[in-house]
Amino acid sequence: MAIGEPVAIAVDLGGTQFRVAAVTRLPEILHRIAAPTRADAPPHTVIEDIARAVAEVCDGVAGHPVQGLGVTAPGPLDHETGVVFQAPNLPTWRNVPLVAELQRTTGFDVHLGNDANLAALAEARCGAGAGARHLVYLTVSTGIGSGIIANGRLLLGKHGAAAEAGHMSLSLDGPLCGCGNRGCLEAYASGTGLVNRARQAISAGRKTELTELGRDLDARAIADAASRGCRHATPRRPSPERPDRDRAR
Secondary structure (H helix, E strand, O other), rough: OOOOOOOEEEEEOOOOOEEEEOOOOOOEEEEEEEOOOOOOOOHHHHHHHHHHHHHHHHHHOOOOEEEEEEEOOOOOEEOOOOEEEEEOOOOEEEEEOOOHHHHHHHOOOOEEEHHHHHHHHHHHOOOOOOOOOOOOEEEEEEEEEEEEEEEEEEOOOOOOOOOOOHHHHHOOOOEOOOOHHHHHHHHHHHHHHHHHHHHHHOOOOOOOOOHHHHHOOOHHHHHHHHHHHOOHHHOOOOHHHHHHHHOOO
């Protein structure tokens, strides 16, 4: 059998699903799969699911030498030690040695990074931001992540937790976010935040076509309802604040 071009296995771990792909240096995706993330299961269960998916992708590119695994995961995490400290949309994950466990289960060399940071880096190198010296990347999914390229370099901060735009507080009295803070952008505008807000509206007795969805209510259903003109699924513009006359005096 002829030996094909070397590939790296890319793993993207999310709160709703994870994806695994074999990627060349070009970059070109040769084979990929996606599967639901069992977010409420113990971390070792999710890691075993990923390892099986990695094996399946490797089978799909038989003949291509595998150089190793590049894993993107929600944070905060330590890319040097390979530990995921906490993931707001993976409630059972606390101080999980993800790199060590994946190395054990797959036998490959593994490198870990924050998902939004590495997505920003990819866009800056070979995507929509190729050639840009400064770039801000936002990913809106189960949660909201962000990455910043400043002067051509990825902004990480001292502990790798810089540029978390999804966890900036818009309101100190806002809804509780999965990170433990209140009023985060993620608590309002992520897929999870949209569903939570819709359920609150339903519980308050508002009549909406979303009520009948029950457990099937998700961000896609809310977007579809908004496209059909459902006013409870459509963002409302905040009314302008009146000046405080007493303060003005």
